[in-house]
Amino acid sequence: EGEALVLYGHLMALVVTREAARIVVLDDLGPACAAEDWKNLGKLAVDPLGLGSEVKRLLVSSTGSLSYAPFCLLVPDREVACVPSATTYGVRGISLSHEWIYRMVWDNKRARGNLW
Numbered sequence: 001e002g003e004a005l006v007l008y009g010h011l012m013a014l015v016v017t018r019e020a021a022r023i024v025v026l027d028d029l030g031p032a033c034a035a036e037d038w039k040n041l042g043k044l045a046v047d048p049l050g051l052g053s054e055v056k057r058l059l060v061s062s063t064g065s066l067s068y069a070p071f072c073l074l075v076p077d078r079e080v081a082c083v084p085s086a087t088t089y090g091v092r093g094i095s096l097s098h099e100w101i102y103r104m105v106w107d108n109k110r111a112r113g114n115l116w
Contacts, residue, residue: 002054059081
């Protein structure tokens with residue numbers, strides 16, 4: 001509750017909350033990342049996500065140069081946790097079957113008492 005997972009991709013982001021999941025189209029973030037223009041990057045990468053005030057914790061899975069962005073500066077009013085993308089598992093040679101993903105999510109939610 002109060003969390004949003006944001007999976008950044010090329011010119012888009014997938015925003016997942018308890019209530020819904022949606023894709024948000026983004027402008028090119030590369031120039032703002034390269035210039036370390038954090039104020040502009042926040043406007044380009046975070047503002048379009050449309051996160052409501054109920055979102056207190058942001059789980060961010062970024063890609064490319066966005067991986068170096070200090071998200072704690074981009075969203076200072078929220079707790080931020082950076083999480084690896086599923087690509088990380090492939091690089092490490094871990095197979096992600098649908099059953100494995102289901103069990104991981106189910107066990108995590110059950111342990112937290114948050115089965116939805």
